[in-house]
Amino acid sequence: MSTLRISLRAGERIFVNGAVVKADRKTTLEFLNDVTFLLESHVMQAEDATTPLRQLYFIVQMMLMDPANVDESRSLFARSLATMLKTYSNRDILAGLQDMHDMVERGRSFEALKCLRTLIPIEDRILGRPERNVVRPNSGRPVQQETVKPRLVVGGMS
Numbered sequence: 001m002s003t004l005r006i007s008l009r010a011g012e013r014i015f016v017n018g019a020v021v022k023a024d025r026k027t028t029l030e031f032l033n034d035v036t037f038l039l040e041s042h043v044m045q046a047e048d049a050t051t052p053l054r055q056l057y058f059i060v061q062m063m064l065m066d067p068a069n070v071d072e073s074r075s076l077f078a079r080s081l082a083t084m085l086k087t088y089s090n091r092d093i094l095a096g097l098q099d100m101h102d103m104v105e106r107g108r109s110f111e112a113l114k115c116l117r118t119l120i121p122i123e124d125r126i127l128g129r130p131e132r133n134v135v136r137p138n139s140g141r142p143v144q145q146e147t148v149k150p151r152l153v154v155g156g157m158s
Contacts, residue, residue, distance in 0.1 A: 004031040006039070013040040018067040038064045042113060052087070053123045056080050057116045060100075063109050077104065090126060093119055 008014060008023040015021075015038040021029075031037075038061065049058040059080060063073045081101055088094055096119040103112040124130075 004035070005029070006031070006037070014038070015040075015043070015065050018065065036064055036067070036110070038110065038113075042117075051120070051123055051127065051129075052080070052084055053093075053116060053120050056084065057113060057120070060104065060109050060112050060116065063104070064113075074104075090122065092122055093126075096122075 005028055006014065007028045008026070010023060010025045013020055013022045014029070017036050042061075043065075044054065044058050044061055046058065049055045056077070059073055059077045063070050063077070066073065081097060084097055085094065088097070096115055100112045100115040100119075103109070103115060
């Protein structure tokens with residue numbers, strides 16, 4: 001069994017197994033068993049789900065944040081993914097969507113979100129959108145995002 005440690009700043013929130021936990025001061029949480037969680041800095045607001053991949057991100061996020069309604073979110077996920085697989089022709093996006101689907105099927109929604117965060121900049125370039133943060137925290141603090149190294153983009157949307 002591996003231990004997972006997560007450090008939170010004062011006022012930062014984390015979503016754990018559907019519950020919202022807010023730190024009143026700088027703290028470190030130690031998870032001793034498997035847990036489903038989402039850091040506040042990775043939460044996408046509904047108004048930011050403005051492209052197909054961002055909408056898919058929001059759906060997968062809801063699977064993590066609202067386990068009571070996971071069946072409804074899974075159904076919406078399946079329909080959205082099927083549409084995207086028919087719509088996109090970019091090989092990197094299609095491969096990423098397939099990888100992400102496999103992650104969701106294995107119950108690895110957090111990893112699926114990480115995968116989607118790497119696909120969104122590719123989608124933005126295809127759509128001619130300016131680069132911006134994939135997610136925006138509720139706290140108003142800048143997001144410390146992992147560096148995304150895009151793969152070669154071949155093709156575009158149909």
